[in-house]
Amino acid sequence: MKAIGYQHAHALPDVLANNQVSDPAGSLQGITLPMPTAIGHDILVEVKAISVNPVDTKIRQHQSAQDGEWKVLGWDAVGTVKAVGDEVSLFSVGDRVWYAGDLSRSGSNAQYQLVDERITSLAPVSLSDAEAAALPLTTITAWEMLFDRLEVQRSEHIEGNKPAILIIGAAGGVGSIMVQLARQLTDLTVIGTASRPETTAWLEQLGAHHVINHRNPLSEELQTIGFDNVDYVVILNNTDEHYSEIIKSLKPQGKFGLIDDPKNLDAMPLKLKSLSLHWELMFTRSLFQTHDMIKQHQLLGEVARLIDNGELKTTLGNNLGAINADNLRKAHQLIESQTAKGKIVLEGF
Numbered sequence: 001m002k003a004i005g006y007q008h009a010h011a012l013p014d015v016l017a018n019n020q021v022s023d024p025a026g027s028l029q030g031i032t033l034p035m036p037t038a039i040g041h042d043i044l045v046e047v048k049a050i051s052v053n054p055v056d057t058k059i060r061q062h063q064s065a066q067d068g069e070w071k072v073l074g075w076d077a078v079g080t081v082k083a084v085g086d087e088v089s090l091f092s093v094g095d096r097v098w099y100a101g102d103l104s105r106s107g108s109n110a111q112y113q114l115v116d117e118r119i120t121s122l123a124p125v126s127l128s129d130a131e132a133a134a135l136p137l138t139t140i141t142a143w144e145m146l147f148d149r150l151e152v153q154r155s156e157h158i159e160g161n162k163p164a165i166l167i168i169g170a171a172g173g174v175g176s177i178m179v180q181l182a183r184q185l186t187d188l189t190v191i192g193t194a195s196r197p198e199t200t201a202w203l204e205q206l207g208a209h210h211v212i213n214h215r216n217p218l219s220e221e222l223q224t225i226g227f228d229n230v231d232y233v234v235i236l237n238n239t240d241e242h243y244s245e246i247i248k249s250l251k252p253q254g255k256f257g258l259i260d261d262p263k264n265l266d267a268m269p270l271k272l273k274s275l276s277l278h279w280e281l282m283f284t285r286s287l288f289q290t291h292d293m294i295k296q297h298q299l300l301g302e303v304a305r306l307i308d309n310g311e312l313k314t315t316l317g318n319n320l321g322a323i324n325a326d327n328l329r330k331a332h333q334l335i336e337s338q339t340a341k342g343k344i345v346l347e348g349f
Contacts, residue, residue: 002349003033003110004325005070009062012333028060028325028332031070035112038085042114045079045097049133049347050108050323052076052331053173054237058261060332074107075100075283076343078123078132082112090117090297098123098300100137103283109328111349118293119286121300124307131314134343135177136300138315140282141259142178143299146186149278150232150255155187164189164227166249168214169236171199173343174259176206176315178234183207184311191222191230202341206313218245229254236260237338243269250275317342323349 006028038044056073065071081095091097099120101108123132146152152165165182167175170192182190184207192203193214200211212221222230229251235242239262246256247269256270257278267277285293306312318334320327323346331344 001033001035001111003031003070003072004028004323004328005031005033005065005072005109006060007065007070009060009064011061012329012336028073028328030325033070033072033110036106036114038083038088038114040085040087041116041118042085043081043088043091043097043117043120044083045077045099045113045115046082047077047079047108047111047113047323047349049078049129049345050074050076051133051135051137051173051343051345052328052335053137054335055103055137056107057332057335072106072109074109074113075103076133076135076137077101077108077113077115078129079113084117088117091120091122096123096125097121098132098136098304100140100282100296102286104287109323116286116293117297119296121297121304124304126308127314130319130345130347131316133345133347134173134314134316135303137282138173138343139177139181139303140296140299141174141280142181143303144282145234145257145259145278145280146178146181149280150234150257152182152186152188152232154185158187162187162189163231164191165232165234166191166193166218166222166230167208167234167236168193168218168242168246169238170194170208170211171202171341172236173315173340174236176202176317176342177312179203179206179208180312180315183209184306188232191225191227193218193221199341206315214242218242219248222249231255232257234258239265247273247275315342316345319345319347321346323347 078098165188171194191210192208194200195215203211210225233246234257252273255276
């Protein structure tokens with residue numbers, strides 16, 4: 001089967017005038033791998049579309065393949081079930097599915113991929129493959145952060161003053177779906193941050209009640225829209241840069257969630273306000289084979305229903321074309337620029 005992989009951890013190579021890379025052997029490249037076989041709870045999926053996430057770029061930079069092997073990235077896919085393991089009960093051959101996969105296994109940058117049925121669901125029928133591929137990883141991350149980590153309550157139709165959430169870096173993949181989930185499923189006042197007119201407009205279209213500029217002090221920006229502080233803050237990148245302003249902006253006994261990897265995180269400043277700290281990694285359940293792995297199957301299924309009911313929409317921002325090494329390098333470059341709006345998708349081999 002066709003796949004795109006690499007052998008040695010690396011930065012993106014220079015691209016020459018003829019669109020060739022300066023060191024193709026050290027970069028993402030097209031390869032051929034054996035066809036995998038489904039056993040146990042695994043289903044074998046023929047991959048139709050994928051999206052690219054920051055985790056792809058981080059692993060490419062820091063993790064090499066085992067000697068003599070290839071590292072295949074990719075943790076978002078839509079495809080068709082071609083075979084099922086002997087313990088599979090949730091899917092049949094021919095089902096159209098979507099999933100984010102398992103960080104410890106070979107990824108979706110391949111024609112065929114094995115994935116555990118318990119972290120997979122039927123894809124929304126109202127979306128194209130590319131539109132659906134934009135969503136699984138970021139949706140699981142946003143859902144688990146809101147409802148599992150921060151324990152935000154589903155909508156209770158609260159009257160009067162409603163709790164508020166500040167989502168920093170909200171125009172990216174996770175933020176784009178988190179804004180929608182918070183607006184559609186909770187009573188929260190949703191405040192997103194963006195720094196460009198196009199990303200501000202994007203968040204307004206997705207349902208943010210307010211959009212402020214994270215280039216300025218967050219506490220001052222909140223005051224301009226009438227908020228002294230908020231109940232929840234979720235930061236999706238650059239935690240180091242905003243940490244002191246986050247603490248200033250949270251109410252006493254507020255909750256702070258993050259998904260990135262700050263170099264240093266001193267928890268002591270959280271004590272005075274009794275702030276709680278919540279880290280989210282959507283791969284935890286699959287990495288540790290937790291007893292509640294199937295919750296990811298269930299939440300993806302519920303999100304598919306919400307999409308097909310018109311309550312949520314795709315966060316596809318840029319379709320770069322076919323799944324090949326050149327387009328994947330372009331996608332990684334765009335991710336690393338931190339200027340992407342929504343999700344970057346590739347479709348078809």
